[in-house]
Amino acid sequence: MTTGAARWAAPGRVNLIGEHVDYAGGLCLPFALAQRTVVEASLLDEPRVRARSRAEPGTVDIALDDVGPGSPPGWAGYAAGVLWALRVAGHPVRGMELLVTDTVPLGAGLSSSAALECAVALAADELSGLGLSRTELAAACVRAENEVVGARTGGMDQAVAMLATADHALLLDTRDGATRQVPLSPTGDGLAVLVIDTRVRHRLADGQYGARRAAVEKAATALGLASLREATVSDLDGLDDGLRRRARHVVTEIARVRQVVAALDAGELASIGPLLDASHESLRRDYEVSCRELDLACEMARLSGAFGARMTGGGFGGSAIALVPRSRVDDVTRAVGNAFAASGYRAPAIRQARPSAGASRVG
Numbered sequence: 001m002t003t004g005a006a007r008w009a010a011p012g013r014v015n016l017i018g019e020h021v022d023y024a025g026g027l028c029l030p031f032a033l034a035q036r037t038v039v040e041a042s043l044l045d046e047p048r049v050r051a052r053s054r055a056e057p058g059t060v061d062i063a064l065d066d067v068g069p070g071s072p073p074g075w076a077g078y079a080a081g082v083l084w085a086l087r088v089a090g091h092p093v094r095g096m097e098l099l100v101t102d103t104v105p106l107g108a109g110l111s112s113s114a115a116l117e118c119a120v121a122l123a124a125d126e127l128s129g130l131g132l133s134r135t136e137l138a139a140a141c142v143r144a145e146n147e148v149v150g151a152r153t154g155g156m157d158q159a160v161a162m163l164a165t166a167d168h169a170l171l172l173d174t175r176d177g178a179t180r181q182v183p184l185s186p187t188g189d190g191l192a193v194l195v196i197d198t199r200v201r202h203r204l205a206d207g208q209y210g211a212r213r214a215a216v217e218k219a220a221t222a223l224g225l226a227s228l229r230e231a232t233v234s235d236l237d238g239l240d241d242g243l244r245r246r247a248r249h250v251v252t253e254i255a256r257v258r259q260v261v262a263a264l265d266a267g268e269l270a271s272i273g274p275l276l277d278a279s280h281e282s283l284r285r286d287y288e289v290s291c292r293e294l295d296l297a298c299e300m301a302r303l304s305g306a307f308g309a310r311m312t313g314g315g316f317g318g319s320a321i322a323l324v325p326r327s328r329v330d331d332v333t334r335a336v337g338n339a340f341a342a343s344g345y346r347a348p349a350i351r352q353a354r355p356s357a358g359a360s361r362v363g
């Protein structure tokens, strides 16, 4: 039996800049998208979670006591994992029925997993009367992903899904969790941020993400630092070549975030193009998390009028972003589409991104 069905929604995100630094004490600058994951939730009178999704077959029905690392497997682990994380933090979470009615595009590098976690977290907080802050709820979402799903991601996606406000990017300092809303309204400046979904599906639980994180942690340890946030480029000279390139990405990327924030604070969004390009190059060459489709999307966007372009999110597929004068949006869209067709790649999905608000109850 269920009582009190209501709906909660949480957004996907793109990261303007500050990629693969959120597990290294770095700075990132994501913003929330208009695309949302919507979860209809109600209380059960038993301590279970019963979860269905319109995007997936079947129902997952599991006792709360049986949720834990690796259980349940698959998509439901993100949802049930949040309830587990809240319970292990000592909060009296009640059984819930969950129906995912809409979702941020899956596997597009737009953080559908954090959107699902955050919608469930808000639902659990309200239905069980926990009264937790958004920061506490975001932390539970990160634990769910790290420990139940087993993807050792940083906290950027959950933070922006919970804390974003419309027409702003979220400057997130992952060393201490501090945040600042940075005005970002591309249309007001005659610009557009295009999101180019390459439709190459990535999986963060795969080993590459974990390997990058391990390399960054190894580099910090070798330098005797708490994290690479503390390092300068010249500190990296003593590292072996492979580790130095990984660490150099992190150190230079954090510096680029500071420059982008300064430009946005000065109202000079159009000037950040070269920093976006440099971020992509660093991710491609030093961090080696790009792929041919992402490289082609960025290159064609630049050649057809974008001020700058870069992959966004974890990489190995997923999406790129391009900063484009509004008058050139059609040119860029056509050029990227044509280049993908000429290369025999799937047609990319290209949309304008509007910096949007974070998670909320929607009905």
Ligand code: GLA
Pocket: 015, 018, 019, 020, 021, 022, 023, 111, 153, 154, 155, 156, 157, 204, 313, 314, 315
């Ligand atoms: C994924 C992870 C984030 C972050 C990005 C790369 O989206 O979930 O925590 O590490 O990759 O910046």
